[in-house]
Amino acid sequence: xxxxxxxxxxxxxxxxxxxxxxxxxxxxxxxxxxxxxxxxxxxxxxxxxxxxxxxxxxxxxxxxxxxxxxxxxxxxxxxxxxxxxxxxxxxxxxxxxxxxxxxxxxxxxxxxxxxxxxxxxxxxxxxxxxxxxxxxxxxxxxxxxxxxxxxxxxxxxxxxxxxxxxxxxxxxxxxxxxxxxxxxxxxxxxxxxxxxxxxxxxxxxxxxxxxxxxxxxxxxxxxxxxxxxxxxxxxxxxxxxxxxxxxxxxxxxxxxxxxxxxxxxxxxxxxxxxxxxxxxxxxxxxxxxxxxxxxxxxxxxxxxxxxxxxxxxxxxxxxxxxxxxxxxxxxxxxxxxxxxxxxxxxxxxxxxxxxxxxxxxxxxxxxxxxxxxxxxxxxxxxxxxxxxxxxxxxxxxxxxxxxxxx
Numbered sequence: 001x002x003x004x005x006x007x008x009x010x011x012x013x014x015x016x017x018x019x020x021x022x023x024x025x026x027x028x029x030x031x032x033x034x035x036x037x038x039x040x041x042x043x044x045x046x047x048x049x050x051x052x053x054x055x056x057x058x059x060x061x062x063x064x065x066x067x068x069x070x071x072x073x074x075x076x077x078x079x080x081x082x083x084x085x086x087x088x089x090x091x092x093x094x095x096x097x098x099x100x101x102x103x104x105x106x107x108x109x110x111x112x113x114x115x116x117x118x119x120x121x122x123x124x125x126x127x128x129x130x131x132x133x134x135x136x137x138x139x140x141x142x143x144x145x146x147x148x149x150x151x152x153x154x155x156x157x158x159x160x161x162x163x164x165x166x167x168x169x170x171x172x173x174x175x176x177x178x179x180x181x182x183x184x185x186x187x188x189x190x191x192x193x194x195x196x197x198x199x200x201x202x203x204x205x206x207x208x209x210x211x212x213x214x215x216x217x218x219x220x221x222x223x224x225x226x227x228x229x230x231x232x233x234x235x236x237x238x239x240x241x242x243x244x245x246x247x248x249x250x251x252x253x254x255x256x257x258x259x260x261x262x263x264x265x266x267x268x269x270x271x272x273x274x275x276x277x278x279x280x281x282x283x284x285x286x287x288x289x290x291x292x293x294x295x296x297x298x299x300x301x302x303x304x305x306x307x308x309x310x311x312x313x314x315x316x317x318x319x320x321x322x323x324x325x326x327x328x329x330x331x332x333x334x335x336x337x338x339x340x341x342x343x344x345x346x347x348x349x350x351x352x353x354x355x356x357x358x359x360x361x362x363x364x365x366x367x368x369x370x371x372x373x374x375x376x377x378x379x380x381x382x383x384x385x386x387x388x389x390x391x392x393x394x395x396x397x398x399x400x401x402x403x404x405x406x
Contacts, residue, residue: 013170
């Protein structure tokens with residue numbers, strides 16, 4: 001139990017830290033990209049402001065201090081006609097490309113829309129292309145941006161590496177700190193389970209005395225409605241104590257699962273057979289559709305207990321004259337055990353609470369016809385968790401259905 005709580009504590013906090021770190025790094029990276037394109041825009045404006053090929057109304061205004069960057073910017077320009085044919089190239093501001101390569105890049109990338117700047121890779125690095133539409137065609141500016149793009153790539157690598165390093169440090173810290181953090185919780189749960197176990201054992205003695213005294217009264221004065229009621233309540237309370245002790249022990253001993261291969265078909269068939277007579281005595285029918293030779297690899301005793309709990313619950317709460325149905329099928333890589341029964345009063349019931357301890361949809365807890373304390377399904381869910389199985393409940397067409405996927 002201690003290890004389970006500690007692992008869950010670490011998983012939850014690590015997930016929270018990972019989400020926070022992810023969005024933090026994403027925000028930083030997006031801000032780098034935004035600043036990169038701002039830099040592109042500034043440099044394009046400088047280039048266009050000094051290009052005599054463009055008319056003055058197409059030249060953007062640039063602050064005078066930005067013009068000092070003009071000699072640091074490497075670029076070439078290509079003028080195209082209305083049909084997209086290259087009319088003129090100016091390679092005087094770049095040494096990484098010749099006219100042949102400029103025409104090739106222009107035919108491949110420079111004849112499209114002028115809505116967005118685009119980064120174009122070449123053999124030695126990257127160009128950023130801006131297309132300016134003119135009255136006679138288009139004017140393409142190819143700015144060499146290899147260093148700027150590589151700086152962003154390096155920044156991505158640094159931020160990603162920093163995130164991994166921080167996550168590792170956080171994990172180490174949580175692993176060291178979690179022992180102290182969960183200790184009060186584990187201690188409280190241990191005391192609670194110990195209390196249940198001790199109280200259960202203490203209750204067994206007075207229950208045994210009450211049962212023995214009632215039997216003496218029946219032998220002395222004969223059986224009557226009062227002794228019958230007393231014996232019935234003693235049996236109910238004894239069953240409750242036994243279930244509470246079993247659940248406490250089961251949650252405490254999480255390493256008692258014994259894995260083995262066995263026939264789930266035989267286990268479910270035997271369980272159904274044992275409840276068939278009980279159902280028929282109550283005027284209910286029990287049908288089975290159990291696939292043959294279905295084998296599972298899990299704890300046989302616990303799997304049998306789940307089947308018995310679900311069948312007991314189905315028989316107990318099935319409508320008078322209703323039908324209980326047990327199915328076992330192989331679905332791809334999983335085995336599905338389904339136990340369903342007629343339950344006309346199930347409309348509008350909160351089925352999400354069915355696996356809570358002591359929860360009963362029928363609030364009449366003293367109903368003698370459907371005696372129980374609402375811990376059977378909670379035990380089934382606990383066992384399913386230990387077996388790494390999934391248990392579901394749904395309601396449709398006046399039938400309640402429990403499914404166990406393993």
